[in-house]
Amino acid sequence: MRREQAETAILRVFRVAGLLFFIFLVAFPFYWMIVASLKPLIVLATDPLDLWPVPGELTLRAYKEIWFQFRFGGYFANSAYVSVLTVLLTVTFATLAAYSIARLRFRGRSFLSRSILVIYMFPAIVIAVPIYALYTELGLRNDLHGLLLIYLAQTLPVAIYMLHSYFKTLPPDLEDAGLIDGCTRLEVIWRVTVPLSLPAMASVALYTFMIAWNEFLFAFLFLDSPSKFTLSRGIMQIADNINVSQQLLMAAAVIATVPIILLFLILERYLVRGLTTGGIKQ
Amino acid sequence: MAQHEQRLAYVLLAPPLAIVFSLILFPVLWNFWLAFHEVRLLDLRRFSWWELEATLKNFTKIFTHHDFWPALKATLLYTTGGTLLALLMGLAAAMLVHGRFRGRGLIRGAFLIPYIAPVVAVAFAWRFILDPRGVLMTGLLGTGILDQPLHLLGERPWAMVSLIAFEGWRYFPFDFLFILARLQAIPDELYEAASVDGATPLEKFLYITLPQLKLVLATLLMLRFMWTFNKFDDVFLVTRGTGGTRVLTIKVYDFLIGEFNVGAGASMALILFAVLGVFLYLFLRLVMSRAEED
Numbered sequence: 001m002r003r004e005q006a007e008t009a010i011l012r013v014f015r016v017a018g019l020l021f022f023i024f025l026v027a028f029p030f031y032w033m034i035v036a037s038l039k040p041l042i043v044l045a046t047d048p049l050d051l052w053p054v055p056g057e058l059t060l061r062a063y064k065e066i067w068f069q070f071r072f073g074g075y076f077a078n079s080a081y082v083s084v085l086t087v088l089l090t091v092t093f094a095t096l097a098a099y100s101i102a103r104l105r106f107r108g109r110s111f112l113s114r115s116i117l118v119i120y121m122f123p124a125i126v127i128a129v130p131i132y133a134l135y136t137e138l139g140l141r142n143d144l145h146g147l148l149l150i151y152l153a154q155t156l157p158v159a160i161y162m163l164h165s166y167f168k169t170l171p172p173d174l175e176d177a178g179l180i181d182g183c184t185r186l187e188v189i190w191r192v193t194v195p196l197s198l199p200a201m202a203s204v205a206l207y208t209f210m211i212a213w214n215e216f217l218f219a220f221l222f223l224d225s226p227s228k229f230t231l232s233r234g235i236m237q238i239a240d241n242i243n244v245s246q247q248l249l250m251a252a253a254v255i256a257t258v259p260i261i262l263l264f265l266i267l268e269r270y271l272v273r274g275l276t277t278g279g280i281k282q
Numbered sequence: 283m284a285q286h287e288q289r290l291a292y293v294l295l296a297p298p299l300a301i302v303f304s305l306i307l308f309p310v311l312w313n314f315w316l317a318f319h320e321v322r323l324l325d326l327r328r329f330s331w332w333e334l335e336a337t338l339k340n341f342t343k344i345f346t347h348h349d350f351w352p353a354l355k356a357t358l359l360y361t362t363g364g365t366l367l368a369l370l371m372g373l374a375a376a377m378l379v380h381g382r383f384r385g386r387g388l389i390r391g392a393f394l395i396p397y398i399a400p401v402v403a404v405a406f407a408w409r410f411i412l413d414p415r416g417v418l419m420t421g422l423l424g425t426g427i428l429d430q431p432l433h434l435l436g437e438r439p440w441a442m443v444s445l446i447a448f449e450g451w452r453y454f455p456f457d458f459l460f461i462l463a464r465l466q467a468i469p470d471e472l473y474e475a476a477s478v479d480g481a482t483p484l485e486k487f488l489y490i491t492l493p494q495l496k497l498v499l500a501t502l503l504m505l506r507f508m509w510t511f512n513k514f515d516d517v518f519l520v521t522r523g524t525g526g527t528r529v530l531t532i533k534v535y536d537f538l539i540g541e542f543n544v545g546a547g548a549s550m551a552l553i554l555f556a557v558l559g560v561f562l563y564l565f566l567r568l569v570m571s572r573a574e575e576d
Contacts, residue, residue, distance in 0.1 A: 007482045018378045019389065025451065026396055032417065033407040048420040093301075096294040105284060106291035122306055123512030125531045126555050129538055129547040130309035130316060136326050153305035156298045185290055214400040216515045221539070232402045239406065246410055253403035264398045268391045 033257070037062055037250035044246070062251035070244075071226060072252055075234035079213055079256075082144050082230060086151040086212035087205050090159050093152075094204065095197075098163035099189050103172070113164065119157040124217050132221060142224045150218050155208045162207075166200035167193065203270040206263060213260050231256040316548035317341075323542035340549035349528065354557070357529040359442060361511045364449030369503060371450050372457025373495075377487075379458075380465045390462070397455035404452065405519035409435060412444055433525075441525025448520050449510065457502050464498040465491070504565055511558055530554050 035051050036044055038058040043050060066072045100106070101113050131150065132141070140146035170193065178188040194201070219233040229237065235252050238244040319334045344350055379390055396404065410416050414431040422428045434440045472490050481489070514531040517523060523532040530550065538547035 004480070004482045007484055011483050015378055018374065022375050022378065022393065023389065026393055029404060029407045029411060029451075030395070030399070032411055033403070036407075036410065045415075048415065048417045049424065051417070093297045097298045100291040100294045104287050104291040104294075106288040109291070112295070119302055119306055121508065122310060123509065123554075123558075125512050125514045125534055126313065126551045127306060127309040128514075129534065129544060129551050130312040131305065132538060133316065133321070133323075133326050133544050134309065134312070136323065149301060150305055153301050156302060160298060185287075210398060214402075216400075216402055216519070232400060235402045235406065249406055250410070253400075253406055256400045257403045260398055260400065261395060264394070265391065268394075 030257070033250050033253055036246060037254050039247070041245045041247045062245075062247045063255070066238075066248050066251045066255070070234075070238055070248070070252075071229075072231070072234055072255055074227065075229045075231045076255065078144060078228060079230040079232075080259075082148055082151065083209050083212040085148055086155060087208045089148075089152055090155045090208045091201055091205055094156055094159035094163050095194065095201065096189070097156075098160045098167055099193060101160070101164045102167035103175070104185075116157050116164075117161050120161070124154070128217060128221060131218075135222060141222045142228060144223075144228055144230075147215075147218055147222060147230075151208075151212045151215060155211050159204045159208060162204055163197070163200055166197055170196055199270050202267050206267045206270065209263060210260060313548045313551055316545055317552040318549075319545050321543075321545040321548075323544055326544065340545045341553075343546055344533075344549055344553065349533070352526075353528050353530050353533055356442070356527055357511065357531075360445060360449070360517070360527065360529055361507055363442070363446035364453070364510045364513075365503060365506045367446055367450035368453040368506060369457050369499065371454035372459075372461055372502070373499070375454060375458045376461035376465055377491075379462060393458055394455040396452050401452070401515050402519060405448070405516065408444075408448055408451075408520060435521050436525045438526040441521045441527045445517060445521050445527050448516060449513075452516065453506065453510075457506065460498055460502055461495060464495055468494045504562070507565070508558060508562065511561070512554060530557075 032051065035053060038053065038060070039050075040057065040059060043057065067076075101109060101116075135141040135143075135146050138146075140149075174192050174196075175188050178192050179185075183191065214232065215230075216232045216236075219230045220236055223229055223233045226234075226237065231252070235249070235256060238252060239249060317340060318336045318338070320337055320339055321334060325334070375393055379386060379393065411418055412434040413419070414433055418434075419428070419431040423431060432440055434444045468491065472494075473486055476486050476490055512531060513529075514535065517527055517529050517532055518535065521527040523529070531554065534547050534550045534554070537543045537550055
């Protein structure tokens with residue numbers, strides 16, 4: 001019994017220390033990012049350890065400069081455009097497709113429901129070369145809509161998988177009642193299934209937005225003209241510019257990070273539930 | 283009615299299927315073709331690429347290049363290290379957050395943030411933090427632990443160490459989330475019975491928790507190994523492939539963008555795919571045979 005008490009006491013200390021360690025590890029880079037974007041460069045260059053926010057010292061100058069002079073306002077709009085379209089199209093297409101797999105009888109249904117997640121396993125770098133070649137042929141390369149199509153291809157399989165697992169947990173009785181009342185299938189989806197699935201759809205929307213908003217590889221490979229840059233691509237552009245300071249770059253990083261974190265904090269409980277019930281089955 | 287239902291299903295499935303076919307399945311197949319042809323970007327613009335003859339030159343070029351085997355070694359080191367570190371951190375974080383205490387929901391949400399934030403943003407923050415003149419090195423020099431700043435991002439072996447640390451930091455949330463979900467599904471009775479038998483917390487962890495987590499740990503290990511093996515963004519952004527971190531995916535990029543050599547890039551991607559297939563097969567056999575033994 002004494003050994004158990006000793007271990008329990010030690011564990012309590014470990015837990016507090018461990019939690020503090022992880023909190024520091026997770027928070028520090030973000031804290032540093034914000035401080036570095038607000039402090040004049042000269043302060044951090046002379047003393048990199050001076051990370052306290054001194055009220056009179058902080059300035060939003062870097063944000064103004066990066067937003068207007070370095071055109072991040074435009075990059076932000078491009079990122080928002082692609083991400084919002086990706087979310088709307090993915091959620092619409094995936095809801096209809098997932099409903100079909102969950103409820104309708106058709107040839108190839110069991111094959112589809114088994115293979116849909118395998119598609120998700122194809123890594124981006126393996127399809128990057130042929131898509132690069134294909135888009136060069138089709139003239140889609142330096143085009144936000146070309147990017148949009150790639151994001152749809154990457155998000156649809158997971159979205160369909162997640163929604164189809166969710167739809168299967170809904171009782172079919174309500175839908176049957178709707179059908180008997182003379183509603184068409186599409187009306188049933190819109191009036192019965194969608195209202196019951198809002199939490200699942202919110203988690204799919206957040207996941208999809210995250211993929212599109214954060215995407216780096218294709219935006220970096222495909223976009224050439226600054227008028228079409230997304231935030232990820234824009235940050236790469238200024239990173240190669242020797243006239244751009246650490247302060248400006250971190251202001252850009254904060255601009256790219258804040259929207260996705262805010263959205264996550266608002267929708268978090270849906271995402272956690274949706275990912276773990278739809279993602280890996282126990 | 284049944285036929286009507288079938289037609290409706292195909293209509294509803296058509297848009298996702300068309301997109302996935304043209305932008306995933308077709309590219310994977312076309313990648314095979316490209317890998318066996320000497321295609322350059324200019325050939326594609328001249329619309330004469332299909333007249334090219336099949337050849338193995340791309341592969342001989344890759345295998346005879348002095349950089350191939352070191353790059354494969356770096357890839358395996360990075361993948362194994364990054365996957366294991368993220369898994370261990372995810373397990374530790376899940377054990378810490380499991381249970382009831384105030385602020386738990388908040389902490390769980392906060393732990394996911396490294397995975398949610400854009401990779402470009404966090405990679406540059408880490409680059410500045412790890413810089414020889416950055417906050418970490420200044421701190422270590424100040425305490426006297428070091429007398430010379432280390433080039434953590436450009437020198438062997440530190441670049442690989444930093445890269446693996448970055449992988450652990452960025453991807454532990456993914457493992458954490460799934461392990462925590464599984465932890466919460468373990469029935470309390472198992473622990474209560476063990477307490478009656480006088481088991482200590484450590485024994486409970488070893489003989490109850492770990493066996494219950496085996497399946498989720500194996501699944502995460504496999505998934506994350508596959509994804510890390512093919513990861514380009516993180517390596518390119520954190521170390522740019524310097525200091526012994528030039529992994530195979532960086533070589534795909536170098537062929538495609540550096541040399542405009544589409545064929546060689548496709549061959550490199552195909553080799554990645556094949557190596558990954560072999561590892562996956564071995565891993566599955568190992569896990570499956572273990573699972574059967576149980």
